[in-house]
Structure formats: structure tokens, C-alpha cells
Amino acid sequence: MAPICRAACIGGGVIGGGWIARFLLAGIDVTVFDPHPEAQRIVGEVIANAERAYGLLTQAPLPPRGRLAFCASLEEAVKDAEWVQESVPERLDLKRSVLAQIDAAAPAGALIGSSTSGLLPSDLQAGLAHSERLFVAHPYNPVYLLPLAEIVGGRATVPDTIERAKAVLDAIGMKGVVIAREIEAFVGDRLLEALWREALWLIKDDICDVETLDDVIRYSFGLRWAQMGLFQTYRIAGGEAGMRHFLAQFGPCLKWPWTRLTDVVNLDDALVEKIGAQSDAQAGGLSIRELERIRDENLVGILQALKAGDGGAGWGAGALLADFEHRLLAGARAPAAADPSGPLELLECRVSPAWIDYNGHMTEHRYLQVFGDTTDALLRLIGVDLAYVEAGHSYYTVETHMRHLDEAHLGETLRTTCQILAMDDKRIHLFHRLFAVAGREGVEREVASAEQMLLHVDVAAGRAGPAPEAVLARLRPIADAHARLAMPEGAGRSVGAKRVAAVAE
Incomplete structure (x- = not known):
């Protein structure tokens, strides 16, 4: 979704680590150079907090997480980057030296942003061979949640650089605010x-x-x-x-x-x-990491509250989040055509820290979220995507029966399967199974199942109605193939019924 695929972050401290997390969770590959001996641990902890916060913040399907690589030299880190973010300590001589190295080693078309909280970009540009591409991108901590970055150009910065920077920030859910004239400490830090x-x-x-x-x-x-x-x-x-x-x-x-x-x-x-x-x-x-997690939960709550404002259109940073989620949903790709000779494999994800309850395993409502995401993946497969919904039609889940068979734990990979039990022009009867994969050996076990009935609805009319032939034509071949499969254990089961021994697969 983002107009770049590769970013480099020079410095992995509080701000640098936040940039790394923001880029990674937007699906951008990130290379990092930081000579601190604990850099990988520190950055890893920031990323873990960011993933936990995003698990609370949004249920929109994020793009696949970008790849992270730590490099032995600055030159290695920036050699293929499209955006280089410098986040080294706030000393003019150090930043000039680092930026000169970045300018010499980065590709000619790469953007170079500095995280400085107060130094003038014109002073940072001094002596650079390609000073026109350097600008200040001053964020606020935590970078992965607070969406603002002040964009400040220096005397040599060209307008195209500013516009490209705004486009990248917009694509990763941030708001790039352009400061008209450079001034020490810019706007936010002056206040x-x-x-x-x-x-x-x-x-x-x-x-x-x-x-x-x-x-x-x-x-x-x-x-x-x-x-x-x-x-x-x-x-x-x-x-x-x-x-x-x-x-x-x-x-x-x-x-x-x-x-x-x-x-x-x-x-x-x-x-x-x-x-x-x-x-x-x-x-x-409370430790710093504990305080960070509390801060993140509070920020998520405020952002979610602001997103619900103005009749659901959002207000302030909440409107920005609503727009970002809308684009994530609009850009969610339909699953690749699956083999209908067996249950469809539609979703794979991981149990994030935000999904863990006081018992140490995945909390109850996250199972329903995973099954809902599986249903959404099936709907996208048959053409019922965001554009279809915005046109005034959708499938609504009118009944769900869920079984908890085992516990899913932090970090485990989850995968789901979907079997269509029956369909007609208005209804789809589904059976989902959720599996957890643990350890290097990849031992898999079934942890939950969900049986659902979906009803096709004309949203404007507020009543059920037949799905169009274009949707049914995609659905029928899957349903016909699945009609030849054995009825899954647990289908049609009532609450409290005794569990039948699992059938070997």
C-alpha cells in the first residue's frame, strides 16, 4: 500500500525504534544500523509493544509485516533504501557526520529524513552532495501510535521531496504537517x-x-x-x-x-x-516497559473514542485512524484461489501480546475475531469486498456457535479452515476450524471451531435479499465440492452436548 517498500533506520533508540515499528507494521522492509550492543533487544521490545498496541487499536487487516534486518555498517543498511530515517542523538556535529555518510551511500532517489526535535534542516544540509532530498521528519513518541510528523524543509530542500514525504507518511497512517518556515524547535516543541x-x-x-x-x-x-x-x-x-x-x-x-x-x-x-x-x-x-504499555493502552482508547466521533466518521486523530483502516480494508487482497476439494485455508496469523488474558492464553473474544476474519476472507474470495459493501449489500452473520477445544498461547501461529456446509441464494452455512502451531517441530492442534449462518442483506432496504449471480457463481463451485466432504465433527452441535472423539484426518 505504501509508495515505498524499503526503509532504513539509523539509530534504534526510543524514536528510532518507534520508526522501525511503524514501518514494519505498514508492511515495509526495514534495515537498521545502531552500534549499541543492546540494539536488537531494545528494538525487539519496542516492536513487541507496537504489535500489542496495534492488536488493540484496529481489527482491519494489516499488510504482512515487513522484514527486519540489522546491519553491520551504515552503508549496508542504506544501500537499497527508498527512505532513510536518521535518529541519532541531538548533536549537530554527529548528525552532520551521519547524514553525510547516508547521503554518500544511499541510492540517488532515496528520501532522507532526520528525527531532530529542534535543529534547522538547513544546518543539517550543509556539505551534502544531494541536499535537496534532506528534510526534517520530527515525530512524537510513541511513533507507532502518535500519527503526527512535522515536515520541515531547509533552504536546499525541493518541493518534490516534501510531497513525496507526505505521501509516504499518509500511506503508513501518519499525518505529515508541513511547517512553512524552518525555525529552531519547529512548532510542537516550541509549545x-x-x-x-x-x-x-x-x-x-x-x-x-x-x-x-x-x-x-x-x-x-x-x-x-x-x-x-x-x-x-x-x-x-x-x-x-x-x-x-x-x-x-x-x-x-x-x-x-x-x-x-x-x-x-x-x-x-x-x-x-x-x-x-x-x-x-x-x-x-512500574518499569519503563510497563509504563509504555499503559501509555499505549490509554492512547488506543483515546484514538478509538475519537474514531467513533462525528457519527463514525471520526474526529481529529480518530478521523485519521478511520481513513487508514478504510484504506487497509479496501486494499485487502482476496485470498488466492484455494483448492475446493478440501476445506479452504483462508487465514494465518500469530497470537499477539494484546490477545493474552489474565490466564496467560488467548482471550475469549479474539477467537471470535479470528473466525470473523476468516469469514471476511471467504467473502472477499467470492467478491463481497469493501466496494461491494459500500454499494449497499453485504452478508450479515445471524448465528454463531463456537467451541473452545484447547488454549492458544502467545506467539503461536494460527491457521483456519472454512467448509461450506450449505448455501442458497440468500444464506451461507459455514464451519470454521482453528489450529495452533507451536514449537520448531510445528506440532499442530485444533483449538476451536465455529459454525455460522450468514444472510445476504440489502442494507438500504434493511431486509434480506438474494445475492447477485456474480457472487453466487463464485460460491457454488466451492459449495458443490464441499458437499462431497464428510460433515465435520461438531457441526450442528448444541451447547452442552458431549464431545465426540475426533475423527482421524
Whole structure:
């Protein structure tokens, strides 16, 4: 789906690791260079958190995860890249050196983005042979969930570079916001710096502790900012008269001595220790990885809530997520033509960390999700895809009977089969089986089954109706072939009936 297939990430820390995860989960192959001895472990943990978060965030079919490779040199990492993202520490001399190496080794058409949070792109471009392709792509942590990246060009950056960068970010579910003129710290960090400066003074002067300050943000204006930002929030605060009334009413406050924004707090050892101790107490013993997972769950909840806004069209970042999911669904490929002489093999996936419950195995509703995804794959196979649904028709699941036969565990590969038990012009009677594959030996066991009845519906009319001949013509040969198969054990079974011994296959 993305306009690139290969990315390189130079630096795999907090931001670099987030970029790696974002690219991989968008189906892009990623090569990485980071000399840190623990780079592979650190990046692996970030990817695991990202996969867990995506499992919570969306049920849209993500593209197959890209391939990840760690390289022994920067030159090896960037040699085939279409986008190179530099995320090394925030030192101008170091970034210039690294970017010069990237510029010399990357293909001529590769985009080069810097994750700098404040350095001017014109300063980063100095001395590069192909400075026109370098730009700032400043993201926010965690990169794999927060969709914004500030795109800032330098004096040598050409418009085509900016447009190509926006297109790539759009394809991987991000919003590339172009900053019209380069300025130190760009827009986001300038706003954060002002808030941070005032916050440090409030702690220094014992007005509050760090937990109280965070509570003020997260229980009030932080929630407003998540959906509307600053100016639209204040427009509403102006009442029916809008922004002009707000400015007239509160504008004079800017002259009052409320803040110390021009005063820089002295971050001496005593203040650093004070803030550090309060922060330790606030964390309550939770590790950084645990805090990251809590953060991700909260962000997913906010994004999902915003996606449901405006009648389902979404609002703010939720609208961006809704659009990204729509494109994922629209781009979901129909399964390759399967051999109808046996049950169709339509889906293969893995049990992600987000699917695990308090008992340590796959939680109940994820079984239904996997079976639903299997049904969707069958429907795409017979031509009932997103375009078909948008045209006003669909198959609705009107009945499901599911059996839990064994436990699926973290990291196991799951595969499903689908057997059509019966059909007519309105109904499809299905039987799905779910298998888990564990260990290097690939030992497979059946963990669940689901029997479903689907009904073809005219959505606009709100009633059942026959499927068109084009759909039935794809469905009949499969149903005819499956009519010659033995009835699967468990089909037609009622809740509570004794299980029959499995038939050898």
C-alpha cells in the first residue's frame, strides 16, 4: 500500500525504534544500523509493544509485516533504501557526520529524513552532495501510535521531496504537517518548551509536585487538546461570539504577571533530585516497559473514542485512524484461489501480546475475531469486498456457535479452515476450524471451531435479499465440492452436548 517498500533506520533508540515499528507494521522492509550492543533487544521490545498496541487499536487487516534486518555498517543498511530515517542523538556535529555518510551511500532517489526535535534542516544540509532530498521528519513518541510528523524543509530542500514525504507518511497512517518556515524547535516543541518551562518553576517553587501537575493536565485541558487542539478549544470558550470574543475577554490577561516564561529555572542538583524523587514515587514501582504499555493502552482508547466521533466518521486523530483502516480494508487482497476439494485455508496469523488474558492464553473474544476474519476472507474470495459493501449489500452473520477445544498461547501461529456446509441464494452455512502451531517441530492442534449462518442483506432496504449471480457463481463451485466432504465433527452441535472423539484426518 505504501509508495515505498524499503526503509532504513539509523539509530534504534526510543524514536528510532518507534520508526522501525511503524514501518514494519505498514508492511515495509526495514534495515537498521545502531552500534549499541543492546540494539536488537531494545528494538525487539519496542516492536513487541507496537504489535500489542496495534492488536488493540484496529481489527482491519494489516499488510504482512515487513522484514527486519540489522546491519553491520551504515552503508549496508542504506544501500537499497527508498527512505532513510536518521535518529541519532541531538548533536549537530554527529548528525552532520551521519547524514553525510547516508547521503554518500544511499541510492540517488532515496528520501532522507532526520528525527531532530529542534535543529534547522538547513544546518543539517550543509556539505551534502544531494541536499535537496534532506528534510526534517520530527515525530512524537510513541511513533507507532502518535500519527503526527512535522515536515520541515531547509533552504536546499525541493518541493518534490516534501510531497513525496507526505505521501509516504499518509500511506503508513501518519499525518505529515508541513511547517512553512524552518525555525529552531519547529512548532510542537516550541509549545512544549513553554509549558515545560512553567512546569519546572511550579515544582521549584513548591506550588505542587509532579503528580499534581500531571493530574491537572490529564484530567482537564489534555483531554480537550486530544480532539481539538488549542485554538479551536478557545473558540468554543468564546461562546456564540466565538474567537473574537475570547480574545477580547482574555487578551488583557497576557499582560498580567502570571507566568515566568522568560525566566529560566536553574536546574541545579537539588532541583534535579527533587523532581527525580517525585517522579520515582509517581511511577509506583512500574518499569519503563510497563509504563509504555499503559501509555499505549490509554492512547488506543483515546484514538478509538475519537474514531467513533462525528457519527463514525471520526474526529481529529480518530478521523485519521478511520481513513487508514478504510484504506487497509479496501486494499485487502482476496485470498488466492484455494483448492475446493478440501476445506479452504483462508487465514494465518500469530497470537499477539494484546490477545493474552489474565490466564496467560488467548482471550475469549479474539477467537471470535479470528473466525470473523476468516469469514471476511471467504467473502472477499467470492467478491463481497469493501466496494461491494459500500454499494449497499453485504452478508450479515445471524448465528454463531463456537467451541473452545484447547488454549492458544502467545506467539503461536494460527491457521483456519472454512467448509461450506450449505448455501442458497440468500444464506451461507459455514464451519470454521482453528489450529495452533507451536514449537520448531510445528506440532499442530485444533483449538476451536465455529459454525455460522450468514444472510445476504440489502442494507438500504434493511431486509434480506438474494445475492447477485456474480457472487453466487463464485460460491457454488466451492459449495458443490464441499458437499462431497464428510460433515465435520461438531457441526450442528448444541451447547452442552458431549464431545465426540475426533475423527482421524
